[in-house]
Amino acid sequence: xxxxxxxxxxxxxxxxxxxxxxxxxxxxxxxxxxxxxxxxxxxxxxxxxxxxxxxxxxxxxxxxxxxxxxxxxxxxxxxxxxxxxxxxxxxxxxxxxxxxxxxxxxxxxxxxxxxxxxxxxxxxxxxxxxxxxxxxxxxxxxxxxxxxxxxxxxxxxxxxxxxxxxxxxxxxxxxxxxxxxxxxxxxxxxxxxxxxxxxxxxxxxxxxxxxxxxxxxxxxxxxxxxxxxxxxxxxxxxxxxxxxxxxxxxxxxxxxxxxxxxxxxxxxxxxxxxxxxxxxxxxxxxxxxxxxxxxxxxxxxxxxxxxxxxxxxxxxxxxx
Numbered sequence: 138x139x140x141x142x143x144x145x146x147x148x149x150x151x152x153x154x155x156x157x158x159x160x161x162x163x164x165x166x167x168x169x170x171x172x173x174x175x176x177x178x179x180x181x182x183x184x185x186x187x188x189x190x191x192x193x194x195x196x197x198x199x200x201x202x203x204x205x206x207x208x209x210x211x212x213x214x215x216x217x218x219x220x221x222x223x224x225x226x227x228x229x230x231x232x233x234x235x236x237x238x239x240x241x242x243x244x245x246x247x248x249x250x251x252x253x254x255x256x257x258x259x260x261x262x263x264x265x266x267x268x269x270x271x272x273x274x275x276x277x278x279x280x281x282x283x284x285x286x287x288x289x290x291x292x293x294x295x296x297x298x299x300x301x302x303x304x305x306x307x308x309x310x311x312x313x314x315x316x317x318x319x320x321x322x323x324x325x326x327x328x329x330x331x332x333x334x335x336x337x338x339x340x341x342x343x344x345x346x347x348x349x350x351x352x353x354x355x356x357x358x359x360x361x362x363x364x365x366x367x368x369x370x371x372x373x374x375x376x377x378x379x380x381x382x383x384x385x386x387x388x389x390x391x392x393x394x395x396x397x398x399x400x401x402x403x404x405x406x407x408x409x410x411x412x413x414x415x416x417x418x419x420x421x422x423x424x425x426x427x428x429x430x431x432x433x434x435x436x437x438x439x440x441x442x443x444x445x446x447x448x449x450x451x452x453x454x455x456x457x
Contacts, residue, residue, distance in 0.1 A: 162262075173201070226329070374442065408441045
């Protein structure tokens with residue numbers, strides 16, 4: 138049995154005006170945190186200083202061993218929740234169950250937001266958009282961090298055109314109308330990676346559209362070491378075999394082989410295709426991506442190797 142999360146009551150967990158009105162619906166900001174002490178203070182400062190009259194912040198500490206707890210508890214406006222390390226999906230679900238808001242806003246502990254962030258999401262929601270995601274810009278990145286940024290956020294840069302029919306959206310800088318969670322349910326707690334992709338699949342099956350509003354920006358502190366950078370992309374590859382299946386209807390799922398031999402033969406072709414796809418997204422606006430292209434390829438090679446190992450693991454599991 139999973140231990141119940143521990144909630145620390147703070148003196149004030151919401152803004153002074155907690156009344157929900159048509160103009161200012163109440164917003165719950167959900168922030169999962171794991172060993173996030175290097176970025177967390179700036180992230181929380183960027184949220185608590187938002188000029189919006191009715192919101193709460195729920196920060197779920199996912200079993201951190203650094204100063205994450207102390208940093209969260211130094212902000213009286215924030216509700217602190219502790220759980221043993223269980224992953225982001227579990228942390229978000231814990232906060233969802235506590236949230237009082239008509240709108241649920243998800244952010245990560247390594248991504249700070251800009252003034253007007255909450256108000257911008259509320260505005261998009263007021264236009265009838267039930268799921269809204271924003272764009273991503275780099276924050277304090279070294280060279281490896283920029284390699285990770287270009288490898289990861291190629292569909293989320295702020296110069297892109299708005300869309301009302303995205304198939305997939307990142308699970309940060311993301312807002313839901315409460316009715317979406319009530320109808321679609323919670324994140325899949327068995328997943329440590331690609332839980333947002335699986336959730337988007339269920340969103341579409343429930344009949345909702347996903348909007349992309351690039352003017353709602355957040356700044357992401359990407360992985361700053363080569364080891365973390367490559368491990369991140371490898372880990373996502375290992376889960377692709379389970380999530381990006383032909384039956385799922387996920388974009389480009391037909392490219393993902395479902396048998397070990399096919400996955401092995403596709404490692405190099407898939408890496409090259411994926412790299413070209415990423416570079417092609419950036420080139421119209423960010424020519425500097427050319428300087429990072431070799432490392433983008435390394436990330437996609439790590440991803441393709443992860444796909445192979447994921448396919449092998451899936452085949453082994455299915456034979457049991």
